[in-house]
Amino acid sequence: MNLIYPKKVALFTWGLTIATMAFNSIGATSEDNQMAQARAKASALGGSLKSALQTAIANGGVENGIVVCHEVAGSLAAKLSDENWQVGRTSLKVRNIKNTPEPWASANLQVFAEQLTAMPSRIPEASYRDPQTGQFTYMRAIVTQPVCTACHGNDIQNNVMEKIQSLYPHDQATGFKTGDLRGAFIVTYTP
Numbered sequence: 001m002n003l004i005y006p007k008k009v010a011l012f013t014w015g016l017t018i019a020t021m022a023f024n025s026i027g028a029t030s031e032d033n034q035m036a037q038a039r040a041k042a043s044a045l046g047g048s049l050k051s052a053l054q055t056a057i058a059n060g061g062v063e064n065g066i067v068v069c070h071e072v073a074g075s076l077a078a079k080l081s082d083e084n085w086q087v088g089r090t091s092l093k094v095r096n097i098k099n100t101p102e103p104w105a106s107a108n109l110q111v112f113a114e115q116l117t118a119m120p121s122r123i124p125e126a127s128y129r130d131p132q133t134g135q136f137t138y139m140r141a142i143v144t145q146p147v148c149t150a151c152h153g154n155d156i157q158n159n160v161m162e163k164i165q166s167l168y169p170h171d172q173a174t175g176f177k178t179g180d181l182r183g184a185f186i187v188t189y190t191p
């Protein structure tokens with residue numbers, strides 16, 4: 001994506017609309033629909049990853065969860081993507097370097113982290129529509145839950161840590177506590 005300048009504008013717009021999500025005040029149906037679809041895609045990716053993880057851990061322990069997550073995370077996101085929609089995850093501290101945020105996304109993650117600290121019961125989200133291209137971008141925070149800390153926490157079992165390091169030599173995604181911002185779903189619609 002080479003939309004750095006529009007995305008910088010996006011940050012400004014998001015800053016203004018983030019509290020109310022009222023950017024779509026006219027309520028054009030197709031735009032409402034894009035927001036609904038983007039939210040649904042983020043939820044679908046979260047749900048399918050979670051069930052794949054739970055099955056993998058039940059069948060072969062946390063170490064097997066790492067292997068399965070490594071194998072399916074990309075394809076589950078790809079299944080929800082097509083020529084218009086792009087669905088994925090990102091974080092300020094990534095495990096898979098393919099999930100490294102662009103600067104505008106990183107700035108949004110920082111805002112999400114502050115919002116989550118200020119109001120832990122509300123999951124931060126933000127959206128932006130580029131007035132020139134019509135491209136629509138949606139981000140929703142992913143919060144660390146107790147189950148996540150087996151692979152992203154402070155006290156990871158040795159065998160699990162070895163598996164992580166063998167598959168992800170540049171891993172940064174540890175040290176998270178329950179309630180911390182772990183990352184975000186990022187969903188883009190390009191007309």
Ligand code: HEC
Pocket residue numbers: 050053057062063064065066067069070073074089090091093094095096097099142143144145147148149150151152173182183184
């Ligand atoms: C069994 C180990 C395991 C558990 C449990 C686990 N993850 Fe992960 N997580 C991984 C692996 C492996 C990756 C890298 C996947 C890839 O290659 O794209 C990852 C990647 C991610 C990413 C994408 C950003 C990045 O760092 O690359 C997010 C966000 C994430 N995990 C959130 C969570 C959350 C939230 C939970 C709890 C609901 C959780 N994870 C539980 C192993 C795990």
